[in-house]
Amino acid sequence: MKQEEESLLNSRNQGLTSEETVGSEKALSLQALKTWLRPAVLIPFGLVVFVLVLLYVANQLHAVKALKRKEQLKTGIKELRAEFISIESDMMVRSRQSQVAQKLKDNGVKTLVRPPIKLEKTKKDDDGN
DSSP states (O other), X not given: OHHHHHHHHHHHHXXXXXXXXXXXXXHHHHHHHHHHTSHHHHHHHXXXXXXXXXXXXXXXXXXXXXXXXXXHHHHHHHHHHHHXXXXXXXXXXXXXXXXXXXXXXXXXXXXXXXXXXXOOOOHHHHHTO
16 A cells, blocks of 8 residues: 555656546545455444444433433422421411410410519629628
């Protein structure tokens, strides 16, 4: 094959007509095509293409699965947020002073009528006497 390439180059340098060089180039490209179409070359190439196709399909399946999982998680987050808001509003209602007083009234605990007494510490109490 190298000899053919060299003869092609020599023929160009010797002043052959363009038709003769085109014919030589076609013969050279036909020889290269025959070289590539041999089973010893096609089988490994076919295996590489097959593996790449398998990887492509597996990647597509993985991407679809990941998108489905993402949508499920988004839906779950929306549901949890709605539940959080409803529980928070329920706790706000239950923690009002009037609601707490009403629940404690059922247990016998009354609300204060007068304000609490403020205890003050005197110096005598600091000395320990």
